[in-house]
Amino acid sequence: MKNNKSYQRFILIICFLIGGQLLQAQTAWFADGYHGGVYGHYPLWQAKFMVDKLTENPTWKINLEIEPETWDTVSITDAENFHALQDYYSNIGRFGRIEFVNPAYAQPYCYNVSGESIIRQFSYGMAKIQQYFPDATFQTYSCEEPCFTSCLPEILMGFGYKFAVLRNPNTCWGGYTSSFGKDLVNWIGPDGTSIQAVPRYACEGLSSKSTWQTDSWTNSNAFITACFDDGIKYPVGMTFQDAGWKGGPWGNQYQPTVYTTWTDYINMIKDKVEPTDWEFSQEDIKPGLVWGAQVLQKLAQEVRVSENQMIMAEKMASLDQLFFGSIWPEKEFAEAWRTLMLAQHHDCWIVPYNGKSGNTWADKVTRWTGASNQFANQTINQVFGQLDSSALTIRVFNTLGYQRTDWVAVLLPEGMDSKDISIVNSVGKRAESQIADEPEGKKMLYFEAKVPALGYATYRLENKPIIAKPVEIETLANGLVKVETNFYTVIFNPEKGGTITSLTAKKQGNIQLVEEGGGLNDLRGFFYDEAKFHAGSDSKAKISVVENGELFIRLKIENQLARSKYTQLITLAQNNPRIDFELNIDWNGQPGIGAYNQSKNYRAEDTAKAFYNDNYKLHLEFPLKNVGQRIFKNAPFDVCESQLQNTIYTSWDSIKHNVVLNWVDVENASSDHGVALFSDHTTSYVNTKDLTLGLTVQYIGKALWGRDYRVDGPTHIKYALLPHSGNWELAKLEAESKSWNEPLIGRLIDSEAQRETKSLLEVSDKNLEVSSLVMQGNDLFVRFFNVSAENKKQVVYWNCSAEKMEIVDLNGKLISAITPEKDKDNRLKTSLNMPQFGLQTIKLTHVKAN
Numbered sequence: 004m005k006n007n008k009s010y011q012r013f014i015l016i017i018c019f020l021i022g023g024q025l026l027q028a029q030t031a032w033f034a035d036g037y038h039g040g041v042y043g044h045y046p047l048w049q050a051k052f053m054v055d056k057l058t059e060n061p062t063w064k065i066n067l068e069i070e071p072e073t074w075d076t077v078s079i080t081d082a083e084n085f086h087a088l089q090d091y092y093s094n095i096g097r098f099g100r101i102e103f104v105n106p107a108y109a110q111p112y113c114y115n116v117s118g119e120s121i122i123r124q125f126s127y128g129m130a131k132i133q134q135y136f137p138d139a140t141f142q143t144y145s146c147e148e149p150c151f152t153s154c155l156p157e158i159l160m161g162f163g164y165k166f167a168v169l170r171n172p173n174t175c176w177g178g179y180t181s182s183f184g185k186d187l188v189n190w191i192g193p194d195g196t197s198i199q200a201v202p203r204y205a206c207e208g209l210s211s212k213s214t215w216q217t218d219s220w221t222n223s224n225a226f227i228t229a230c231f232d233d234g235i236k237y238p239v240g241m242t243f244q245d246a247g248w249k250g251g252p253w254g255n256q257y258q259p260t261v262y263t264t265w266t267d268y269i270n271m272i273k274d275k276v277e278p279t280d281w282e283f284s285q286e287d288i289k290p291g292l293v294w295g296a297q298v299l300q301k302l303a304q305e306v307r308v309s310e311n312q313m314i315m316a317e318k319m320a321s322l323d324q325l326f327f328g329s330i331w332p333e334k335e336f337a338e339a340w341r342t343l344m345l346a347q348h349h350d351c352w353i354v355p356y357n358g359k360s361g362n363t364w365a366d367k368v369t370r371w372t373g374a375s376n377q378f379a380n381q382t383i384n385q386v387f388g389q390l391d392s393s394a395l396t397i398r399v400f401n402t403l404g405y406q407r408t409d410w411v412a413v414l415l416p417e418g419m420d421s422k423d424i425s426i427v428n429s430v431g432k433r434a435e436s437q438i439a440d441e442p443e444g445k446k447m448l449y450f451e452a453k454v455p456a457l458g459y460a461t462y463r464l465e466n467k468p469i470i471a472k473p474v475e476i477e478t479l480a481n482g483l484v485k486v487e488t489n490f491y492t493v494i495f496n497p498e499k500g501g502t503i504t505s506l507t508a509k510k511q512g513n514i515q516l517v518e519e520g521g522g523l524n525d526l527r528g529f530f531y532d533e534a535k536f537h538a539g540s541d542s543k544a545k546i547s548v549v550e551n552g553e554l555f556i557r558l559k560i561e562n563q564l565a566r567s568k569y570t571q572l573i574t575l576a577q578n579n580p581r582i583d584f585e586l587n588i589d590w591n592g593q594p595g596i597g598a599y600n601q602s603k604n605y606r607a608e609d610t611a612k613a614f615y616n617d618n619y620k621l622h623l624e625f626p627l628k629n630v631g632q633r634i635f636k637n638a639p640f641d642v643c644e645s646q647l648q649n650t651i652y653t654s655w656d657s658i659k660h661n662v663v664l665n666w667v668d669v670e671n672a673s674s675d676h677g678v679a680l681f682s683d684h685t686t687s688y689v690n691t692k693d694l695t696l697g698l699t700v701q702y703i704g705k706a707l708w709g710r711d712y713r714v715d716g717p718t719h720i721k722y723a724l725l726p727h728s729g730n731w732e733l734a735k736l737e738a739e740s741k742s743w744n745e746p747l748i749g750r751l752i753d754s755e756a757q758r759e760t761k762s763l764l765e766v767s768d769k770n771l772e773v774s775s776l777v778m779q780g781n782d783l784f785v786r787f788f789n790v791s792a793e794n795k796k797q798v799v800y801w802n803c804s805a806e807k808m809e810i811v812d813l814n815g816k817l818i819s820a821i822t823p824e825k826d827k828d829n830r831l832k833t834s835l836n837m838p839q840f841g842l843q844t845i846k847l848t849h850v851k852a853n
Contacts, residue, residue, distance in 0.1 A: 031239065034168075037243060037244050038147035039245050039246030039247065040110070041073040043348070043350050045073050054091045057101075063100075063251070064102075064263055064267070067102065070108070071127075071131035101264070102264035104143055105144060108125075108345075115303070116306065118639035119786075126162075146243075147173060148177060149174075149289075150349060153192060155198075156197060156283075161812050165198070168201045169190060169203060170217065172218075173215070175214070175217060176215045178291045179209070179289055180202075184279045187201060188200050188201075189281060192283065221254070221255060227257040284643055285641060285660060291615060291658045295700060296706065302364075302368040306346050306372060316378070316379035316382040318457065318776040321763075331780075335382075339379060340375070351364045351367070387750040391752060399461070400458070400459045401454035403456065404457055404771065405765060406765070407454055408452070409579070410747065424467075425464075426448070428460065436554065458763055459761055473552055475488075484546050491507060492505070492506075495558070497546050500540040500544045524573070524624075525624045528619065528701065529598065531600045531704070539562050546561075558572070558573045571585065571586050571587075581724070584722050585721050590717065597616070597620055598616040600704065614707075615653050615654060615658070617699050618691065624697050625694075631696065632670070633670045637736075638664055642840070649690055662685065665740045666740050667679070668680075669690075677731065679724070679739070686698065735769045737772060761802075763852060771787055771789055771790070782846060786844045798835075801847075802830060802852065805851070811846045
């Protein structure tokens with residue numbers, strides 16, 4: 004018996020040893036490489052270092068995520084070694100040893116900027132790399148930061164990509180993706196486009212020893228064993244080293260591990276495994292930036308303004324060339340996009356304080372966007388021809404693809420008697436208008452203009468006094484302030500901080516939108532030095548009328564939060580259901596606002612951090628009634644229905660996608676009605692069991708890398724509410740957001756040289772967005788984005804002619820020809836077959852406006 008037990012132990016030992024040898028005999032793979040660039044981190048010796056290490060280590064392969072503009076600098080400052088890298092890539096590297104995986108010009112996070120910005124990042128970045136590496140190809144997208152967004156499959160495939168990687172194992176400070184699947188997945192975007200991708204495996208956990216890594220960053224024995232146990236046949240790890248790290252090939256614990264480029268790896272396994280379909284949602288991106296930090300808030304606003312200005316400038320310059328024969332400023336646009344793209348660099352958003360005083364990332368964003376805006380404004384003004392402050396003619400341009408009736412604002416010349424002004428259109432019909440006071444004694448004329456799609460209309464000033472009925476307002480006996488517009492009955496309560504305690508939507512059957520006992524636009528946050536919450540509704544506010552006329556009424560709410568004064572300007576229009584808000588907080592001192600004071604015990608490795616918890620940050624509150632059962636939010640070229648029970652999280656390992664790009668919409672369960680919140684910058688929104696909707700305003704305290712996120716001057720943000728019937732699509736919220744971000748543009752001009760009214764093209768449905776309009780020589784490129792889920796053809800009417808029309812990809816390569824028809828008015832008409840959230844770029848060769 005004793006001998007039998009000894010024999011059993013012997014057999015178990017042998018089996019264990021054999022099993023271990025079998026495990027060790029199974030191969031794993033590893034994607035090594037470098038991340039960085041001239042704006043982040045790239046030492047001059049890096050080019051020589053890579054060539055030397057590749058030569059010393061014949062089995063080593065690298066994936067490069069280097070900012071493309073880096074090569075402009077290195078080709079001059081380290082020319083000899085850079086030429087060695089170019090020669091190595093051309094002769095050896097491009098045959099499987101070096102791969103360019105992320106050509107984006109400034110490596111943006113993607114989820115936090117516009118879809119058009121992402122396309123320009125790839126377009127300009129790929130061109131820059133191929134300027135120095137003509138043989139470079141772009142087949143697999145991969146990144147070391149969480150530079151992901153849901154629409155990437157469509158954009159990547161549009162640029163000719165074949166594969167992608169949905170993980171960032173060694174730099175998760177700013178977030179990560181959901182874990183899902185095994186060897187490969189079919190990453191399916193919102194439009195249905197599918198691209199094969201390597202996911203963060205379902206078994207690939209977050210590190211228990213850091214707050215910036217997942218388990219695959221070193222190919223540890225434990226990670227690879229977990230992969231095999233989960234049925235992963237070809238496990239692969241990943242780390243893109245920071246440019247400047249001197250170790251050469253990344254050390255991997257598990258052996259045998261084979262270094263690989265991403266394209267080689269996916270090509271090797273794609274026919275050996277069955278990919279799992281993954282309908283990747285925007286909420287599968289888990290970004291953990293310091294939402295509410297004033298520095299981040301300001302740079303996000305600056306980027307948003309520039310994005311809007313650049314798209315409008317491109318459209319206006321296209322109209323200028325087609326209508327008036329001006330020359331498209333190609334080089335100037337490239338430089339303006341360059342500075343905007345640099346402002347979208349991920350480091351701007353995650354380390355805004357890095358750098359010397361006056362030259363931090365945040366300082367650079369101000370300079371970069373300022374340069375872009377200067378060019379955009381010059382380009383827009385040029386389209387109006389001869390500006391004339393003494394003229395009585397106003398030209399109004401519309402950069403959207405459908406006819407609009409909306410406000411336009413024009414600064415009146417000094418000395419003009421604003422009391423005796425009316426405004427009429429080209430056939431003499433009066434437009435509703437009003438005059439508003441501006442700083443330094445200036446006057447702003449607001450009037451309601453009707454302007455054709457992607458074109459202009461002309462109005463003129465007349466010296467004719469008008470009697471206009473202002474918006475109704477009264478102070479009730481109980482001190483409440485009541486405002487009546489065509490859309491709403493609104494009650495403001497001075498005793499509750501001037502909040503809106505009643506909002507009745509007349510066009511929606513007089514439904515009440517405010518939860519009983521609540522107040523819209525209240526400010527609330529936890530001041531941890533005092534260990535208490537403060538709210539604007541705790542104090543009595545002063546309410547005054549700033550402007551009132553036949554177009555709109557603007558109220559000013561003056562109040563106090565703790566020891567800091569703040570104001571809100573609230574604008575209610577007669578003919579527009581959107582309610583506009585402008586918040587300004589004049590900070591007294593440096594309060595601490597957040598879940599708790601972490602100044603003495605901040606450790607990067609701790610998963611729980613105060614800045615994660617939005618519930619304690621200062622936020623605007625919107626306790627809306629009978630909505631919130633369904634929540635939708637837009638993203639670049641996408642609208643996502645949220646699956647979150649709430650948006651609150653407190654630690655790095657439980658991040659939720661609580662990001663608002665342009666808007667978030669709360670609807671009732673049947674989507675009969677809802678209320679949308681628009682933001683002038685990318686930030687986070689709040690949704691909890693007790694609060695239907697909130698907007699993050701301020702965090703003050705320790706955050707990433709232990710930096711002290713302070714306030715430096717007043718906080719100033721703009722936002723808007725839009726109650727609506729039906730769901731977000733029927734309410735055309737994307738179009739409403741575009742109208743808010745691309746307002747009508749009006750200027751006083753010399754009226755003799757130009758036609759009265761003109762339009763280039765028109766879409767049949769507001770949910771078909773003209774995403775961009777650019778000229779290349781005499782060719783016009785128009786990109787459309789389809790928001791509509793209706794199974795119908797989208798129609799475009801063209802007030803122009805062209806030698807031919809073609810659908811092209813994002814590289815400008817032909818997909819298919821288009822044969823236009825003619826409508827009853829003899830206009831060219833094309834019908835586009837596009838899925839919801841689909842993109843389509845139309846090229847018109849040798850185009851001429853009618």
